[in-house]
Amino acid sequence: MNKCVCTTEAAALLGISSRRLRQLLDSGRVRGAYKSGKFWIIPLFNGLPQISKGSRGPKGKWRKNRAPALAKINVNRNRIGTNNGKPREQRQPVISVKRSGNNLYGNQVEILGPCRIVYQPDKPLNCGARLWIETFSDVHFIGGCFPATS
Known part of the structure; x- marks a missing residue:
């Protein structure tokens, strides 16, 4: 089972503000995220929330996990x-x-x-x-x- 985090933790993992993450959540671009009461529950995939691509504007600069060294x-x-x-x-x-x-x-x-x-x-x-x-x-x-x- 994947680990789940709140908006503050997810934003820190992605290197973006929690406000920007809430905008992505509201537009349905965070894979598997759902609301429980007034809180967002965000699953992690390979240690990061997964954001789908938007259709407009500049490309996101999501911080990726560095590939392990050979x-x-x-x-x-x-x-x-x-x-x-x-x-x-x-x-x-x-x-x-x-x-x-x-x-x-x-x-x-x-x-x-x-x-x-x-x-x-x-x-x-x-x-x-x-x-x-x-x-x-x-x-x-x-x-x-x-x-x-x-």
Whole structure:
């Protein structure tokens, strides 16, 4: 079931005044909104009220949710090689997660949603990886994560 909000909360989510939102409600342009007594009940779709397009005037500048950044996950085989023969406490984490210019390392990750495995031997990543996992979903490190070090 979708979450519902009042006019003040919905206006804040859209980045418009509550007066403008009430004008949109009165003209029937807010999807699924209904009046209960003297209050409007406004359902959220993907975290925002859904406004239908008007037929006149300038286009609305509704604030959209920013698309999540693509994460690329790969195993650093160089770190695996340098870890051979080292005691457990001196081993470096080998799984790399690159997202939005950040690079974090860990030994276990959980991908919380859909993902795909990509093999591109002719077009590797900047780090040289030819096989990696891509996802827009959240990635959680199990046992902690570490910033990239050289």
